[in-house]
Amino acid sequence: MDDNREHTSVKISMQCIIANIILSAFKLFAGIYAKSSAMLSDAAESFSDVLSSLIVIAGVKLAVKEADKEHPYGHDRFESVAAIILAVLVVITGLAIGWSSIVKIINSTRTKISAPGVLALIAAIVTIVVKEGMYWYIRAAAKRVDSSILMASAWHHRSDAFSSIGTFAGVLGARLGLTVLDPIAGVITCLFIFKAAKDIFVNAINGMTDKACDDAFINELKSLILEQDRVIAVDQIKTRLFADKVYVDVEISVNSEATLDEAHDIAHSVHDAIEAEYKKVKHCMVHINPALDTSDSEV
Numbered sequence: 553m554d555d556n557r558e559h560t561s562v563k564i565s566m567q568c569i570i571a572n573i574i575l576s577a578f579k580l581f582a583g584i585y586a587k588s589s590a591m592l593s594d595a596a597e598s599f600s601d602v603l604s605s606l607i608v609i610a611g612v613k614l615a616v617k618e619a620d621k622e623h624p625y626g627h628d629r630f631e632s633v634a635a636i637i638l639a640v641l642v643v644i645t646g647l648a649i650g651w652s653s654i655v656k657i658i659n660s661t662r663t664k665i666s667a668p669g670v671l672a673l674i675a676a677i678v679t680i681v682v683k684e685g686m687y688w689y690i691r692a693a694a695k696r697v698d699s700s701i702l703m704a705s706a707w708h709h710r711s712d713a714f715s716s717i718g719t720f721a722g723v724l725g726a727r728l729g730l731t732v733l734d735p736i737a738g739v740i741t742c743l744f745i746f747k748a749a750k751d752i753f754v755n756a757i758n759g760m761t762d763k764a765c766d767d768a769f770i771n772e773l774k775s776l777i778l779e780q781d782r783v784i785a786v787d788q789i790k791t792r793l794f795a796d797k798v799y800v801d802v803e804i805s806v807n808s809e810a811t812l813d814e815a816h817d818i819a820h821s822v823h824d825a826i827e828a829e830y831k832k833v834k835h836c837m838v839h840i841n842p843a844l845d846t847s848d849s850e851v
Contacts, residue, residue: 561699561701564693565605565606565612568709569605569606571686573602575678575679576602579592579675580595582671583672586671587669588726591668593719594679596648596649597645597715598679600642603641607637611634611635614633615627615628626797628795628797630795631759631795632756632795633756635753636753639752640749642708642748646743649741650743653738668723668726668727672723673720676723677720679712679713679719680713680716683709683716684713690706691703694706698832704752707751716741718744719741722736759793763793765792765798769791770789773802776826780822782806782818783818786802786804788801788803802822802837802838804840805841805842806818806842806843807842
């Protein structure tokens with residue numbers, strides 16, 4: 553699965569780099585030719601997406617490395633580290649776009665802003681279609697290989713599509729006479745960028761801070777454990793996110809008269825069942841407790 557994830561992530565990231573270089577060059581030309589600050593802001597965001605894709609590639613390459621002496625639990629968290637770097641980059645891009653747009657809004661009170669050309673509208677429509685398509689394409693791949701950094705990249709492209717809707721509205725409004733709407737659209741783009749950065753950052757931090765899985769997953773685990781032969785009760789379940797993987801620690805009750813070999817076999821069956829059912833479980837530790845009441849149970 554790790555090899556498949558690496559291959560898929562690198563392949564999609566390279567495709568994104570090529571697509572964003574072409575798209576950003578087109579938007580830069582459209583922004584300059586049509587004299588649209590909102591489209592220039594969109595172009596800057598697309599250029600930053602190229603660097604974002606390089607960060608995705610680096611993060612995945614590091615995350616799939618085998619465990620070693622210095623990292624006995626593997627390198628999965630490097631994917632979360634890469635996602636945090638990606639979030640910071642997105643914020644910096646948003647700040648640059650927002651500041652440029654605010655300056656133009658302030659200057660508009662002293663200098664008349666020229667209406668942008670129709671090419672800016674065409675570029676905005678093309679961006680919306682391309683970025684929304686990239687979102688669905690990358691999202692499907694992220695779900696297939698269970699990659700949080702690919703999913704973060706997908707949502708980054710979705711935010712680009714939404715911000716380009718704001719760009720389209722701003723350019724259209726400016727062409728209808730409200731020229732200040734063009735830089736205002738740049739500010740709106742900035743807000744969408746901040747929202748995407750926040751979502752990417754929160755998901756990455758959850759994978760770095762041993763956050764527990766949701767109740768639905770824990771309840772599924774409990775049901776699976778109780779289905780295993782000779783398990784009397786589930787005393788405790790602890791889970792923690794480890795980047796895109798999950799660590800599970802469970803305590804189960806078995807017949808207090810079970811031999812050591814029998815208890816070991818029960819623990820193994822629970823361990824194997826969990827790891828077979830949930831591929832995202834990196835490791836499962838099973839602790840055996842003697843049941844307080846074993847009158848109705850059999851070894």
